[in-house]
Amino acid sequence: MTVNDDSFTNWKNREETAEAMIPIIGKLHRERDVTVLLHSRSLVNKSVVSILKTHRFARQIAGEELSVTETMPFLRALTTLDLGPSQIDIGMLAATHKADDQGLSVEEFTAQAVAGATGSNKIERREGRDVVLYGFGRIGRLVARLLIEKAGSGNGLRLRAIVVRGGGEQDIVKRASLLRRDSIHGQFQGTITVDEANSTIVANGNAIRVIYANDPSEVDYTAYGIKNAILIDNTGKWRDRAGLSLHLRPGIDKVVLTAPGKGDVPNIVHGVNHDTVKPDERILSCASCTTNAIVPPLKAMDDEYGVLRGHVETVHSFTNDQNLLDNYHKSERRGRSAPLNMVITETGAASAVAKALPDLKARITGSSIRVPVPDVSIAILNLQLAREASREEVLDYLRDVSLTSPLRRQIDFISAPDAVSSDFIGSRHASIVDAGALKVEGDNAILYLWYDNEFGYSCQVIRVVQHVSGVEYPTFPAPAA
Known part of the structure; x- marks a missing residue:
């Protein structure tokens, strides 16, 4: 057999393994709120080729390629555990197991590494948290895509409504089209339909009400069944506490700004100071890109x-x-x-x-x-x-x-x-x-x-929203301090 034949056979074998990974990853996500990562990159809803490319990208970082044949045993081991909502990095599991000197099997090591997400330690699945987007421009539409992608089992963040100024004829159809197609970020991954009669965009089964208003004071969110929601202001029109407080209407619990906040509005960079947000803080900013x-x-x-x-x-x-x-x-x-x-x-x-x-x-x-x-x-x-x-x-x-x-x-x-x-x-x-x-x-x-x-x-914005809403699940293995 030639070198070319060996390479092709190896590729087909890895394809087969990646194909077998997809239903396992999907089931963990839908049924247990477990997001499978590979070196911090989500493998949820990824294609066979995307999974293989993500494994190969590890070579750029760690110096050697990570094979699906190395990570698949850890993925299978996860299915045997009583897991609660969490993010589990199978790339880190494989790397830390290789360096471990305890002599544990893959199953034993995995159970030990993710013990904080199993049995009595696991987090109970929470009720979904309503989210409202105020404004639907570049950041607003990308945040919408991420919220829809992360809807998972329905127990996380739920995009319930978008608030925009009234447009012309077929306004909602045009806005849905901008969500469906993007010149930079490509096609929306899924299906989008429009219910003009009820002013609703349905994206991957998520019914998103489009509310027309020229000012925050014009909206009563409870009239749309929205409660205890986090409102993400993508307009940048109001950047101080007084202006952003206008959003604190019935149905809205917290306001997150996607621009630098002014005055005493906390500017939060997830990963750096998100743990300083006080539980009773109702207004905060995600700073700038x-x-x-x-x-x-x-x-x-x-x-x-x-x-x-x-x-x-x-x-x-x-x-x-x-x-x-x-x-x-x-x-x-x-x-x-x-x-x-x-x-x-x-x-x-x-x-x-x-x-x-x-x-x-x-x-x-x-x-x-x-x-x-x-x-x-x-x-x-x-x-x-x-x-x-x-x-x-x-x-x-x-x-x-x-x-x-x-x-x-x-x-x-x-x-x-x-x-x-x-x-x-x-x-x-x-x-x-x-x-x-x-x-x-x-x-x-x-x-x-x-x-x-x-x-x-936009990903950083979502991480902040997940944190303040209480649906930011722990990651295993835990990163080194």
């Missing part, structure tokens, strides 16, 4: 090396706030054509660091350039460290952070030599460390951090 991109790696670097000062330069994709063609704009330069120019502008991300990392003493400055790409940005984080380090040391540290630390859902790592911005469309991490571009000289480190400023940020 750039703040979410730089704060986790900044925290990681400060924890290990200490950061004395820093500067972040963001090369940011253009947004709807800019003009397609030259026209009046209240901000300087942003009135010039976005698809035709690089535009120097301001960013509040550096000043927002203090809200998310109050213990960081370093002064962080920042500036931004908008460039003619529709999505994915890069933050160049230039840091003066408290001690000297080598490039290899920093690379190994950040690689480990992306794999095993509590920040592994926020920080990704890539070593591909020819990576470019479009490669990161759809990334669910807050930022991705580009290993090839990293520079370290003495006490100076320069990190190049890619981030999908639309989808990656």
Whole structure:
């Protein structure tokens, strides 16, 4: 048999194993609220090829490919356990079992590693929590996609309504079409139908009421059967406590802003300071996409090396706030054509660091350039460290952070030599460390951090909403502190 025959036979065998994984992953998700991960990447509703590619991507991080034949025994072991709602990373199970010296079988090791999600330790399945989207633009539609995707067994977050200003003829049909198709993020994964008579969009079985209102005061959510809901404001029209409090209407319990909050509104970056949210806090912000991109790696670097000062330069994709063609704009330069120019502008991300990392003493400055790409940005984080380090040391540290630390859902790592911005469309991490571009000289480190400023940020928003709603389930094996 030739090498080519061996490779093809191996591929077919792995395909067969991945096919067998799909019903197991789906059943765990639907019946037990268990999300199966592979190095922080969800395997729920993934195709055979997607599962195989996710396994192969581990090579970019850990240096060697992870095979489905290695992870399948751990997946099968999960089906024998009395699991409660949780997230279980079979990639981490395989890696930690390989390094374990107890001599345990796969079944014994798995039972021990996920003991916090079994038997008397398991979390009881909760009632679903209603969610309302106020605004349905770029972030609103991506958050909607994520909420629909994560509906699972129906015991998590439930998107009940979308509030928009009244449009023209066939308004709801056009909005449903924008949810169904996206020029950047592709087709919606599932089916969407429209019930115009009842002003409802049905997406993968989720009935989503479209409510027309020009102001929060016009809506009584209880009239639509909505109660104790979390409202996600995607408009950015109100950013202080007084303005956002307008949303606290009958049926709404909490308000989450998808823009930097002003005044005393807490700015939350999941993975960094989400555990500081007080149970009785009713209004909070998810900060900006750039703040979410730089704060986790900044925290990681400060924890290990200490950061004395820093500067972040963001090369940011253009947004709807800019003009397609030259026209009046209240901000300087942003009135010039976005698809035709690089535009120097301001960013509040550096000043927002203090809200998310109050213990960081370093002064962080920042500036931004908008460039003619529709999505994915890069933050160049230039840091003066408290001690000297080598490039290899920093690379190994950040690689480990992306794999095993509590920040592994926020920080990704890539070593591909020819990576470019479009490669990161759809990334669910807050930022991705580009290993090839990293520079370290003495006490100076320069990190190049890619981030999908639309989808990656939307994932961070969902994580915050899950946390404050009480449906953020624990991850096993637990990340190293």
